[in-house]
Structures are given as C-alpha cells and as structure tokens.
Amino acid sequence: MRDMTSDGPMVEFRKDLFADERDDNLNEVGKPTRRQDILGHVTGRSPFFDDHLFDGLLHLRCARSPHHHARIRRIDTSAAERMPGVVRVLTGRDVPVNLNTLLSLLDFGLDDEPILSENKTAYRGEPVAAVIAETEAQARAAAAAVQVDWEVLPHVLDVEEAIKPGAPAVLEIYPENKFVYHGKYDHQKLRYGDVDRALAEADHVVEGRYQMSPIEQAPIETCGAIAAPEQNDRYVCYTSTQALFFSLGTAAKVLSMPSSRLHFIGGTVGGGFGGKVDSVHEPLAILGAMLTGRPVKYAWDRAEEMQVGAPRGAERWYITDGVMADGRIVARKFTGYFDAGAYTRLSSYAIIKGVGHLPGPYTIPNVHADVYCVYTNRTPATAMRGFGITGVDFAIEAHMDKVAETVGLNPVELRILNAYRDGDMKAHRRLAKNCALIECAQVVAEKAGVTLSPQMKAASSLRDGGGARAELPRHTATDQEGRVEGFTATSYARKGGGDSPPTTAPPPRPASPPPAASRPSPPAPSQPAPSASARPEPAPEQATKKPARSGAMRFSSLSGFRRR
Amino acid sequence: MAKTPVSFTLNGSPRAAFADPGQNLLEFLRRDVGDLSPKFGCGQGTCGACTVTVDGETHLACLVLAQTVEGRDVGTASGLARGAQLDPLQEAFMDHFAAQCGYCTAGMLISARALLDRNPRPTRDEVVEAISGNLCRCTGYEPIIAAILSVAEGRARA
Numbered sequence: 148m149r150d151m152t153s154d155g156p157m158v159e160f161r162k163d164l165f166a167d168e169r170d171d172n173l174n175e176v177g178k179p180t181r182r183q184d185i186l187g188h189v190t191g192r193s194p195f196f197d198d199h200l201f202d203g204l205l206h207l208r209c210a211r212s213p214h215h216h217a218r219i220r221r222i223d224t225s226a227a228e229r230m231p232g233v234v235r236v237l238t239g240r241d242v243p244v245n246l247n248t249l250l251s252l253l254d255f256g257l258d259d260e261p262i263l264s265e266n267k268t269a270y271r272g273e274p275v276a277a278v279i280a281e282t283e284a285q286a287r288a289a290a291a292a293v294q295v296d297w298e299v300l301p302h303v304l305d306v307e308e309a310i311k312p313g314a315p316a317v318l319e320i321y322p323e324n325k326f327v328y329h330g331k332y333d334h335q336k337l338r339y340g341d342v343d344r345a346l347a348e349a350d351h352v353v354e355g356r357y358q359m360s361p362i363e364q365a366p367i368e369t370c371g372a373i374a375a376p377e378q379n380d381r382y383v384c385y386t387s388t389q390a391l392f393f394s395l396g397t398a399a400k401v402l403s404m405p406s407s408r409l410h411f412i413g414g415t416v417g418g419g420f421g422g423k424v425d426s427v428h429e430p431l432a433i434l435g436a437m438l439t440g441r442p443v444k445y446a447w448d449r450a451e452e453m454q455v456g457a458p459r460g461a462e463r464w465y466i467t468d469g470v471m472a473d474g475r476i477v478a479r480k481f482t483g484y485f486d487a488g489a490y491t492r493l494s495s496y497a498i499i500k501g502v503g504h505l506p507g508p509y510t511i512p513n514v515h516a517d518v519y520c521v522y523t524n525r526t527p528a529t530a531m532r533g534f535g536i537t538g539v540d541f542a543i544e545a546h547m548d549k550v551a552e553t554v555g556l557n558p559v560e561l562r563i564l565n566a567y568r569d570g571d572m573k574a575h576r577r578l579a580k581n582c583a584l585i586e587c588a589q590v591v592a593e594k595a596g597v598t599l600s601p602q603m604k605a606a607s608s609l610r611d612g613g614g615a616r617a618e619l620p621r622h623t624a625t626d627q628e629g630r631v632e633g634f635t636a637t638s639y640a641r642k643g644g645g646d647s648p649p650t651t652a653p654p655p656r657p658a659s660p661p662p663a664a665s666r667p668s669p670p671a672p673s674q675p676a677p678s679a680s681a682r683p684e685p686a687p688e689q690a691t692k693k694p695a696r697s698g699a700m701r702f703s704s705l706s707g708f709r710r711r
Numbered sequence: 712m713a714k715t716p717v718s719f720t721l722n723g724s725p726r727a728a729f730a731d732p733g734q735n736l737l738e739f740l741r742r743d744v745g746d747l748s749p750k751f752g753c754g755q756g757t758c759g760a761c762t763v764t765v766d767g768e769t770h771l772a773c774l775v776l777a778q779t780v781e782g783r784d785v786g787t788a789s790g791l792a793r794g795a796q797l798d799p800l801q802e803a804f805m806d807h808f809a810a811q812c813g814y815c816t817a818g819m820l821i822s823a824r825a826l827l828d829r830n831p832r833p834t835r836d837e838v839v840e841a842i843s844g845n846l847c848r849c850t851g852y853e854p855i856i857a858a859i860l861s862v863a864e865g866r867a868r869a
Contacts, residue, residue, distance in 0.1 A: 181805050188813030189801040189820065191748025191788040198747045367752040367760050367814045367848055417750070417814030418848045449753040 164586050184415070195368055195415050196385040201375055201442035205234055207435050208286035208445075210276040210293035211455065212268035215302035215524040216315060219266055219275060223294040227278055230292055232285030234439050237277040239265035242434065243403035249425060249492045249529075252396045257320050260490040260527070262401055262430055267300075269317050269489035270526050272455035279435050279443055302524035306463055306484035309523045317489055317522035326487065326495045326520035330634040333519070335502045337481075339574040340513030340620035342469075345478035349469030353550045356465050357542035361458035361486070364531050368417020370425075370456060371446025374432035382433050383410040387446075388426060389419035397426040398433055409433065421530030425457055425492060460494050460528025461486040462538035466546045469513070474556045474564050479506040483518035483539065488527035495520045497528075497535030503575055504536050507543040508584045509565040510616055514574035517629070559592045560603045568612025572619060582608035719780045721746060722790025730777035736770075737761045739777035740787065748789040748817045752846070759845030762818035763787050769825045771844075788817035791824060799862045800824055807858035811849030819845045823859045833863055 162171060187193035210227075224236040239245045239261055248256040264275050276293045280286035303309045303317065309324040316322045325333040346352055372386040388394040391413040399406040416423060428445045435443030447456065462485050469478030483501070487494035498518050506514045528534075551558040566588065567579040585608045592599050714729035721744065728743040737754075740746045740763070749772050752758035761772040764786035791798040800823050803809070810816040819842055826833055826841035833841070838859045839852070847855065 179806065179808065182808065182810070184813065185805045185808075185810055188810040188816045189788075189797070189804045190792060191817040193813045195750070195814065197751065200742070200745075200747075365848060366812070367758055367846060368750065368812070369752070416812060418812040420848070449755065449758075 161586075161590065165583070168581075187415075193415050195417050196371060196373060196387045196413070197368075197444070197446065199373060199385045201373065203441050204373070205279050205281060205435065205439060205441050205443045206283040206286040206445075207277050207279045207431060207443050208283070208290045209263075209274035209431075210278065210290045210295070212264070212271060212273045212275060212295075212297075214268065214297060214299050215271050215304070216300040216317070217268050218298040218300055219264065219268065220296040220298055222265075222275055223296075224276055226294060227276070227289040227292040230278075230280070230285065230289035232281035233278060233289045234281065234441070235279045235435070236289070236293070237263060237279070237431070237434065237438070238275070239263040241438065242401065242430070244401050247397065247401055248490070249397065250496055252393065252400070256326075256491045256495055259318055259320055260492075262427075269522075270455075270524055272451070272526065273489070274455075277431055277435070277445075279439060304523050304525055306461075306486050306519070306521040306523060309521050310484075310519065315524075317524055321522055324522040326491060326498075326522075327631050327634045328495070328520075331630060333629045333631050335498050335516075335518045335520075336629075337502050337505055337514060337516035337518075337574060338623050338625050339515070339576070340478075341622055341624040342478045342480045342513045342515035343624065345513040346467065346469040346480070349477055350472040351468075351470045351550075351553050353468045353470060353546070353553050354466070355542070355546045355549055357463070357545055359462045359538045359541060361461045361488075361525070361528060362531060363453055363456060363458045364418075364420035364422030365452070366416075366418030366420060366422060369447045369449060369452040370423055370428055371444065372428040372432040373442060373444040374429070374436040375442035376436055376440055377410055381408045381410055382436055383412065384429050384433055386411060386413045386429050387416055387419075387423055388413050388429065389416055389421070389423040390426070393424060394426040394429045398430045401430040402433060402437075420532055421459070421534060422456055424530050455526060457488070457492055457527045457529035459531035459534050459537075460488065460497065461525075462542075464539055464542035466542060468546065468550055470550055470554055472554065474551075474554050474561050476509060476511050476550065476565050478513040479509075479511045479515075481505060481514075481516035481518065481539075483516065485518065485520050485535075485538075486525060486528060487520050487522050488525040489522060490527040491520070492527045492529045493534065494528050497530075500535035501539050504539065506574055507540065507547075508567050508582075509562075510567050510571040510579070510612075511565070511574065512620060515624075557597065557599070559588050559595075559597050560599060563588050563599070563603045563606050566608070568608055568610065568616070570613025571616045576619065578617060579612065582612070584608065715778050717778055717781050719782060720784045722786055734777045735773050736763065736775040736777050736780060736785075737772035740772060740785075743777075746787050746789055748787045750814055750817060752814070757846070758815075759818045759822065759842075760815050762821045762845060764821060764825055767825070767828065769822055769844075786821065786824075788820050791820060798824065800827070800859065803858040803862045804855070807854045807861065809850065809854040809858040815845055815847045815849075819847065819855055823855075823862075826859070827863060831863065833859075835860060838863070 222238055228236050242262045245261050246258045247260055248258050250256045251258055264273055275295055278286050278289040280289055301315045303314050317324050328335045370387050372384055374382050374384045377383045391411050395406050395409055395411045398409055432443050432445040465482040467480040468476055470476050485494055485498050498520050502516055502518050505516050548558050551561040563585050566584040567582045569580055569582050571579045573579055585606050714731055717730045718727040726744055730739050737749055740749055749763055750760040752760035754773050756771045756774040762769055763772045766784050791801055800820055822842050822845050838856050
C-alpha cells in the first residue's frame, strides 16, 4: 500500500463472514492501485473534449424559452442572422428528424422531444433556435436577438397537480401527463399477495410521505461536443458523453444518417454522474458542421448546466406498512410519483428499476405498488447515480425508522428481523440469494455502539430463510385500475395499435434523402414479440400452483415479459 | 478591435501571443498560447479548475485579464514536472487516488504547490483552507488532503 499504511487501512475485511463463499487470494482488491489514466490527469494532459483545437472553430449557442410552458406563434431569426460574426441560425426545420426520445434506441418510449422546438416549449430553457457564430460572445449576443412570439400557456410543476383532471397537458402524446407502461397501464404496477387484507389484520398501520428534490449532477466540466467535417463525407465528434455509442446512435437517428459516417471520440469525461448521457450536444454540433462546413463547438456554460442540464428526477412516495406487534412487517403499500419533467428521457426506465427494487431488502409477504411517471413543466430528468433506486430507498429507510419507533424496536433490530434471508421469495417473484444485509446491520450496530439482543446478534443471512418463506402468496389481488387503450404492448414505440405507424410523430424531414439502407428500420411487423397482453391473465389459483416464471418467459427490465 | 501583444513567462520560459481586448487569461492560455492544463468549469471564479499562479500567487485565470500578465511569471500544472521528473505532489496524487475524472486536478495541484512553496509544513487545516477554492465532484476531498499532507510530512516518494 505504498505510503498509505500510516493513514490506516482503507478497507476492513471481515474474513469471518461468508468465508467459504469467497476466494481471498485477491490480486487487486484491498490494495491501492494507480488509475490507468492518472498520469494524464496530474500532468494536465488528459484530452477532454474541449482540449482539441481546431482552426476556424465556430461556436453554437441556443436561444431558449423563458417560460415554463408556451406555444410558439413565430420564430424570427432575421435580426440574429444580421448580427456580427453569425454564420448560420438553425431552427427545428433544419433538423432532419426533429423528434426523439432518448430510449427509442432500446424501443422504450414514444418519440416526444424536439431537438429544437418549433410549436411549443414545455420547460423553461427549452431550446428553440441555435446560433452559430465566429466567437462565443457573438453567438451569445445573436442568440439573445432571436425573436419569438410566445403564447404563454398554463403550467404545472407538481406531480400530483399534474395528474388531476383539467391539468395542463405537458405533452400532447400523453394527455394525462402519465407515461404508459407496457402499452396497458398509466403506471407501473407491482402486485404480490393481498395488501389490503394484511393491513386490516396488522397490529399497527404506519403511514408516511416522502419527498425528494431534483439534484443536478454538477460535473466540473460542463457538457459539450465539438464536431468537424472529416474526409470521405464523414464527421468527427469529440464529446464529453458518458455513453459514446448511445450518443452515436442518437446522432445517427436525429441526423438521419448512417452511423458509419460519424466518427465519435470520447472516453475522457470531466465528471458525469449520469448527467452526460442525454446526447443533446452531439447532434446539433454535427448538424452545424454539416451546414457550415466548419468545426462547430456546442457546450453549455455553467448557468445552462445548472438550469437546463437534466437532473436526477424528484420523487414523491407514500408508504403504508402493516406491522405486527413483534416488529414483523406483513404488508407494504407504495404509491410513487416520479417527476419526469417535460420529457421522458430516462424516467420511465428509472421507475422500472425502482419497482424491481421494492419493497426494499425485506421479506414482506404482501406488497403493492402503483408508481407513476408524471410529466410536469420542469426541466426533464435523467440519469444520476442509482437513479430510480436512491430516492425510494431514502423513503423506505426513513419509513423503517418510523416503523421501529411505532412498535418500540431498535431500528437496527427491526431491519435484521425483516431482512431477506437466502432462499426467501421476493416480491418480484425471484428467490433471494447472496443476502448480506443482516451481517452489514450487525457490523453497523457494533461500530455505532448499538446493543443488539442475543437473537439479533446470532441472526444470519444463511439461516431461517426459504421453506415457507420461499412460497408465493396463495392469492394475489389484481386489478385493472389505470388501464389505457390505444397503445400496443408489443412495442413502446408505437401508438394506435397493431401495425399502424405512429400517428403523432410528424414524418421525418431529412435535409437530403439518405440512402434507404441507412434509415433506422422499424421492428418487423411480421414478427412481433409476443407480448404480455397476448398471454391470458393467469387466474390467482394458477399463480399459486406454479412458479411465476416458466423457462420460456423472461422478464426484461426494458420491455416487460418477453418470450424467448 | 486591435489585439494586444502580451509577453510573459510561462512555467519559466518566455512566451508571447496576441490577446483580444477583454480576453481572460484562461482563454488566452488555452487558445492562443496552447497550454490546455487550466480548465473551464464555470467562468465566474467559483470552481477553481482554472487556477494558475501569477508571480507565485494563485489566481483564477477566468477572472484575470490576459493583458495584465504582461512581463509577469505565470505557472500552470503543465509546468510542475521537470521533464520526466514529476513533482512530488503529482506522485502523491497518483498514489493516493486523489483524482477520478481529473478535471479539477490541475487546479488542485496548483493550489497545493503554492501552499507548500510558502508553507512547507502545513497543518491539515491549512491544507483544507488552501484547496477551499477548488471544487471536486468525484473523489471527495479526503484523498486529496491525504496526498498533500503526505508530501508535507515527507512520506511521499520524491
């Protein structure tokens, strides 16, 4: 550990725990090692995207909506075009495919977000035009000279306000301000056992409401990209992206060009934390390079990073627990509202992740969750470190403390009592394995000076699991609440049912007709993936007799049940 | 508007370039002089990624007018190493995992070097104070503080 020894050990190994499950002859873990890229960092030579210099570099800057929600009557760029140094002003009509959703590449979500808005803006800071000029100062001045005739619309900033009847529709394709899951429901459902009956039989019912704020990733390097024409009709793009091939695919879709014409260079990211996956800079920088024939840089300044950079989405959770007097939690009911902001980005996926995590690392025989992906006129949300999990985990663990207080148990003991043991059935119908929460809680108690009872000290993740705890509930209460029509379950990227094309997306307007082979091909209608809706709803009795998952079916976190 | 010639010393070597009126030292160093080690993080003097020294004192290059370094001595992270010989601080940052994304590192190193140059045996509090103008969003500050203290206490590999 070089000279680290005097600073004390970095990692404490508990070799007594799970010793037979682990090979302790580790080559790297537990020893300090130098990062492969650190010599570049300490010498200032690591090549971040903005460390690539180009002669004749142009600067792109967006004109943005000052309103939370507004219709665009007219965009007048003529004054901006006459400003000193301005080379070109782009609006939505210059973008070949001016409608995208970030996860469309994974067939997950309707295209909902313009690159440059033409008709309506749904959050403050949404871009409506892009000015390309010789210097950054000129681009900034000209962006301020773009004239927009706005019709200000009523807006909604709160998730529960947004789903009330009569609330302003943030997006026309989701008029109820709710994402549609699996083509069937306006929320993501989890049903396991019969929560209402268990709540009625519980000794205590503990309710809580938890609210998280949006969090900006705030990397020290702001998001950006530089694109330049290359030989052979290709474009090079240096980018701060965290997700190089994701950004490449997004740019190819938005620009309606084969990805073989795009040469993306990344890999050195000045902090990302999830905020650099949204791929909003690369398409515009490349489009600018295509239309001007010169290198174009599009980077946010710090104010833009904070205002329009997509944050971790805010979440609101209501949790109701049914608890027995001895501390066993017998029912847990969630209603969650995830604030997607104005566009889907990664929020619908975050909820799929989050619901898969419920009810937290505890064996609870009755679990019920309704989780809504709600659109509001706030900055769109995106990825950030464990997004979809972190927020609800805060709610769950805060609620565990509340439960402990209600039943008069030590909070650490309450967790040990209810923790998953190996072999327990989880609410998403898989057996728990490699559990270690009990051991972690025991170490935490020891470090924090919390005295545990002899039983809790002796508890183990390896014992007392399985058996009756491995069984599925005898009855699972299901319902059709939140059922929607008009969306197909075979694909998230279709609305209107069957093989009909999307009815809401305007037709792409490529700047020049691309070769047919280069167009992103829609899923072949002749071979639709068998969907959840094609499967008969299992009767509760059937569900009790056989495992929820047969070998032929698998659950995809992206697409629900799919037949292999 | 006319550009102004600016002659100065960069990491011990004489340099000259033309500065635009009102251009800040960060843009001047990066675009016109070609030293890319100071980084743009905020442009408003809050993040410290562009920290450089002018006549041995730390400054935020985004807040310094390029023309004001005429005749003065500018230091950046690219001048810390002497050929292949790294500064002990650079070695210590590598050994202590004191960087993850690396974007704040050049500014951190300049603040740390300036501290040790005027105070070779700083206390932990003095180290914390010295890097209080440099934001890091990845590793947190503990490995950075440990790296700087290891040099101050002579524990680092020279």
